[in-house]
Amino acid sequence: MPDQQDVIEILEHDHREVERMFTELEALRGASSNEDKERRKDLTEQVTIELVRHSVAEEVLVYPKVENDVSEEEAEHAREEHAEAEETLQRLEKLDADDPSFDDELATLMEEIRHHIGDEEGQMFAHMRQVIDADELRTLGKRVEAFKKVAPTRPHPNVPNEALPRAAAGPAASLFDRMRDLATGRGTDD
Ligand SMILES: [Fe+2]
Ligand SMILES: [Fe+2]
Numbered sequence: 001m002p003d004q005q006d007v008i009e010i011l012e013h014d015h016r017e018v019e020r021m022f023t024e025l026e027a028l029r030g031a032s033s034n035e036d037k038e039r040r041k042d043l044t045e046q047v048t049i050e051l052v053r054h055s056v057a058e059e060v061l062v063y064p065k066v067e068n069d070v071s072e073e074e075a076e077h078a079r080e081e082h083a084e085a086e087e088t089l090q091r092l093e094k095l096d097a098d099d100p101s102f103d104d105e106l107a108t109l110m111e112e113i114r115h116h117i118g119d120e121e122g123q124m125f126a127h128m129r130q131v132i133d134a135d136e137l138r139t140l141g142k143r144v145e146a147f148k149k150v151a152p153t154r155p156h157p158n159v160p161n162e163a164l165p166r167a168a169a170g171p172a173a174s175l176f177d178r179m180r181d182l183a184t185g186r187g188t189d190d
Pocket of ligand 2: 055058078082116120
């Protein structure tokens with residue numbers, strides 16, 4: 001698999017994408033035109049979809065590996081940060097973009113996620129590179145890519161942030177999420 005990106009390249013690429021959406025969302029803070037409000041709503045949906053898919057892929061495929069081969073403590077810390085951000089995502093999902101608390105919840109989410117990305121890239125991923133060989137990182141990358149195509153798209157904070165419960169809840173939760181997305185046009189431009 002010479003062209004296969006390794007798991008860290010894929011996850012870091014996701015992080016850059018999320019940061020790009022955050023920057024655009026910050027520029028739209030307090031937006032007053034209908035067009036800007038609409039854009040803010042769409043972007044919040046897209047960032048939620050991306051974050052949920054990314055996080056569940058990490059929980060099912062990456063953190064168990066980290067727990068076994070790198071550091072139990074780092075895996076546990078990351079799961080706690082996911083659980084916290086997932087609750088913020090769920091509060092945000094229930095709010096109208098016009099709601100006065102929308103901007104505050106969004107700011108909380110950005111703070112939590114930026115901090116978490118810093119921890120992953122500064123510690124966990126750096127340690128993974130030291131311990132896991134390049135072939136294995138590419139194999140894991142392939143699995144993460146495939147997994148993200150079927151992962152859930154909505155926050156499910158009632159499901160524990162562990163691989164087994166995630167995988168068990170996955171098929172039903174993902175299908176339900178995707179049916180709802182199709183029914184409402186969420187995550188699309190129309
Ligand atoms: Fe991540
Ligand atoms: Fe993460």
